[in-house]
Amino acid sequence: MRNNGKVVSYFYDPEIVEFRYGRSHPMKPIRIGMTHSLLENYGLTQKMNIFRANRASKEDLIQFHDEGYVEFLEQITPDLEYCNNSKLNQFKITGDSPIFDGMYDFCKISAGGSIDGAMHLNHGQSDISINWSGGLHHAKSNQASGFCYINDIVLGIQELLKYNNRVLYIDIDIHHGDGVEEAFKTTDRVMTCSFHKYGNEFFPGTGNLTDIGELDGRKYSVNFPLDDGMNDELYFEYFKKTIDAVDKYYQPNSIVLQCGADTLSRDWLGCFDLTTKGHGKCVQHIRDKNLPLLILGGGGYTPKNVAKCWAYETSLLIDNSELPEELPAHEFSEYYLKDETLYLTPIGMENKNEKIVLDKTFEQIYQNLKDIVPVPSVGNRTRPQDSIAMDENDKPYKFYKKQSNKNFKNEFYDLSQDRNEKLYKNKYDPKKFSPFIDPKEKKVKKEKKAKKKKKKKGSKKNKKIKKESQK
Ligand SMILES: [Zn+2]
Numbered sequence: 370m371r372n373n374g375k376v377v378s379y380f381y382d383p384e385i386v387e388f389r390y391g392r393s394h395p396m397k398p399i400r401i402g403m404t405h406s407l408l409e410n411y412g413l414t415q416k417m418n419i420f421r422a423n424r425a426s427k428e429d430l431i432q433f434h435d436e437g438y439v440e441f442l443e444q445i446t447p448d449l450e451y452c453n454n455s456k457l458n459q460f461k462i463t464g465d466s467p468i469f470d471g472m473y474d475f476c477k478i479s480a481g482g483s484i485d486g487a488m489h490l491n492h493g494q495s496d497i498s499i500n501w502s503g504g505l506h507h508a509k510s511n512q513a514s515g516f517c518y519i520n521d522i523v524l525g526i527q528e529l530l531k532y533n534n535r536v537l538y539i540d541i542d543i544h545h546g547d548g549v550e551e552a553f554k555t556t557d558r559v560m561t562c563s564f565h566k567y568g569n570e571f572f573p574g575t576g577n578l579t580d581i582g583e584l585d586g587r588k589y590s591v592n593f594p595l596d597d598g599m600n601d602e603l604y605f606e607y608f609k610k611t612i613d614a615v616d617k618y619y620q621p622n623s624i625v626l627q628c629g630a631d632t633l634s635r636d637w638l639g640c641f642d643l644t645t646k647g648h649g650k651c652v653q654h655i656r657d658k659n660l661p662l663l664i665l666g667g668g669g670y671t672p673k674n675v676a677k678c679w680a681y682e683t684s685l686l687i688d689n690s691e692l693p694e695e696l697p698a699h700e701f702s703e704y705y706l707k708d709e710t711l712y713l714t715p716i717g718m719e720n721k722n723e724k725i726v727l728d729k730t731f732e733q734i735y736q737n738l739k740d741i742v743p744v745p746s747v748g749n750r751t752r753p754q755d756s757i758a759m760d761e762n763d764k765p766y767k768f769y770k771k772q773s774n775k776n777f778k779n780e781f782y783d784l785s786q787d788r789n790e791k792l793y794k795n796k797y798d799p800k801k802f803s804p805f806i807d808p809k810e811k812k813v814k815k816e817k818k819a820k821k822k823k824k825k826k827g828s829k830k831n832k833k834i835k836k837e838s839q840k
Pocket of ligand 1: 542543544629631667668669
């Protein structure tokens with residue numbers, strides 16, 4: 370399907386919305402369903418080839434991950450949590466990255482979409498492949514990290530490397546793309562390039578300008594550390610400069626773009642002030658490089674804003690077209706405010722990024738790029754087999770069944786509409802905002818307390834009145 374634009378393969382499994390990390394957990398798989406619903410109701414699903422991805426098999430997952438780790442993910446369930454303490458600690462499936470029902474299936478869907486997406490690009494079936502369920506960039510080969518268990522990105526890139534000599538990985542999540550960088554830090558066949566908040570112990574704490582890769586991969590890891598309050602204008606200016614320099618010196622054969630939406634203004638865990646259009650401009654810039662492109666999701670913790678952002682970016686990817694501001698009526702409409710529109714506005718946070726520092730950072734990156742071997746190539750080699758055979762399952766998938774939102778209510782405790790305004794006033798401190806404090810619960814508790822106080826006051830007042838009337 371080519372609509373005066375690109376051939377796009379879009380991977381979506383409707384079951385993704387059934388998974389729950391936990392009520393108070395900020396990661397909400399439902400945002401993928403909300404994105405899909407906007408795509409359907411904006412008429413965008415008709416402009417793409419839609420696929421339900423083959424779920425990744427254990428064989429696929431161990432192409433990067435340790436077998437023991439994958440076997441543990443396969444077996445562990447919330448019921449068995451208490452008998453496996455040492456393994457849980459070993460594999461870091463604790464705290465931020467909890468066990469939840471169906472966790473392994475969730476991982477297989479996310480990874481399957483990225484591997485299939487890469488295969489479509491390898492075989493010329495699409496110009497662009499999109500998997501909003503992917504982009505889980507923190508997972509390590511033998512450890513979970515930051516809500517990520519299986520690194521679908523690494524698996525997707527490994528698939529691309531079967532047909533492409535040089536793959537460029539770009540990460541616009543607010544957190545450093547540490548898992549992907551670590552996986553490819555010793556090779557020149559993948560250049561990783563991450564733009565992220567760095568400093569003040571912001572998670573994951575890596576991604577300094579001086580982290581440039583090792584051995585054959587030295588200077589093939591690019592990190593652009595940033596500070597709080599980044600706005601559209603400056604973000605795009607340095608994003609474009611850096612990416613154009615990377616493109617000039619590395620000349621990739623294909624690109625993987627992780628579109629983490631926690632860089633958006635009002636994100637529950639983020640501290641930047643980007644708008645949907647600012648975020649989208651970066652995606653558009655990469656699209657216009659006209660290389661095979663794998664688009665993945667990632668972070669993003671204000672579900673409705675994530676859905677708006679990824680729906681808008683899907684439209685840009687298909688044919689560079691803007692969408693009407695007014696949100697179409699759809700099954701999640703009740704979770705958006707009545708006057709809410711597709712495009713976010715900035716809240717005007719203080720931008721702590723000084724131009725002089727950004728210029729110095731860029732200068733250093735540019736110097737490193739100039740030192741790399743221009744366009745490293747790969748000698749003759751036998752091409753490894755494709756991960757999954759392209760079979761009859763690989764036909765466009767039609768979704769006849771409408772999604773239902775009847776069980777999703779608990780997934781919306783999203784009070785972040787005013788969150789950044791509040792944070793801004795309180796001098797933002799990300800450490801104070803543990804992802805495990807549910808703002809709704811907090812509000813309910815506060816209200817209860819206030820009611821109790823009022824009641825007490827009321828009864829005191831009544832007693833006083835009684836006493837006075839007795840006098
Ligand atoms: Zn993130």
